[in-house]
Amino acid sequence: MTSKDLAVVIGASGGIGSALSDALEKGGRFAQVVRLSRSSTPPIDLIDEDSIAAAARHLDELDGAPRLVIDATGMLHGAGVEPEKSWRSLDPAQMAQSFAVNATGPALLMKHLLPLLKRDHTSVFATLSAKVGSIGDNKIGGWWSYRASKAALNQFVRTAAVELARKNKAAICVALHPGTVDTGLSGKFVKTGLDVRSPEQAALDLLAVIERLGPDDSGGFFDYRGDKLPW
Numbered sequence: 001m002t003s004k005d006l007a008v009v010i011g012a013s014g015g016i017g018s019a020l021s022d023a024l025e026k027g028g029r030f031a032q033v034v035r036l037s038r039s040s041t042p043p044i045d046l047i048d049e050d051s052i053a054a055a056a057r058h059l060d061e062l063d064g065a066p067r068l069v070i071d072a073t074g075m076l077h078g079a080g081v082e083p084e085k086s087w088r089s090l091d092p093a094q095m096a097q098s099f100a101v102n103a104t105g106p107a108l109l110m111k112h113l114l115p116l117l118k119r120d121h122t123s124v125f126a127t128l129s130a131k132v133g134s135i136g137d138n139k140i141g142g143w144w145s146y147r148a149s150k151a152a153l154n155q156f157v158r159t160a161a162v163e164l165a166r167k168n169k170a171a172i173c174v175a176l177h178p179g180t181v182d183t184g185l186s187g188k189f190v191k192t193g194l195d196v197r198s199p200e201q202a203a204l205d206l207l208a209v210i211e212r213l214g215p216d217d218s219g220g221f222f223d224y225r226g227d228k229l230p231w
Helices: 015-027 049-061 092-116 144-167 199-212
Strands: 005-010 031-036 065-071 123-128 171-177 221-223
Touching: 005 015, 015 031, 015 065, 015 199, 031 199, 031 221, 049 092, 065 092, 092 123, 092 144, 123 144, 123 199, 144 171, 171 199
Parallel strands: 005 031, 005 065, 065 123, 123 171, 171 221
Antiparallel strands: none
16 A cells, blocks of 8 residues: 555445445555545436546546545335336336446446556455345345346456456456345345344455455455355
8 A cells, every 4th residue: 555545435325335434444544535425525426427427537636546446336225116026026117227226337437437446556446246146146036126237237347357457457346245234225124044244344344355355356256255156
């Protein structure tokens, strides 16, 4: 780390994003921790590419370069949107919204932020995916749009890593599964017996995984223990 290294957290107003930002600031390893969200200055909204481009310009103008970018965004449910238990519940508008937030938005973050990653030392772009996005691990079905959008995100990560390696050999792009965390995203779907962790613990676990990553891990999909997950 140098005195001008930046850490950037997108979705910093959410449960995991806020905990990640706090942990990074407490760790003191970065000159600045930049918290971005729909309510930040500048604001960033994953379904508005202009806001993503504006945030990228803001970062580029700061004194230093991003060495760590964490995308802690995601949507499982919302206004009028619930995870589908069956194909009978599929709705194209809700599916499009899920893909816009969980896949297209993070891909646009890659488009605008990967070129900013520090080049003279290892740097990391990590996006929060989900184990249910694993096609190989899907044994129970359901949650159609969320599963498929996170699977699409995983493919974007893999594709971005291939291109990134040609342009910045010291950079790493990965998808991370945070586990079941006590936040607004998963709270109403938590079942008894699951290992539910606090956002603070989840943040520490994720940062520990990021700390251990090397260039050969770029394009990978890992859980909060650092174990590789099937595609």
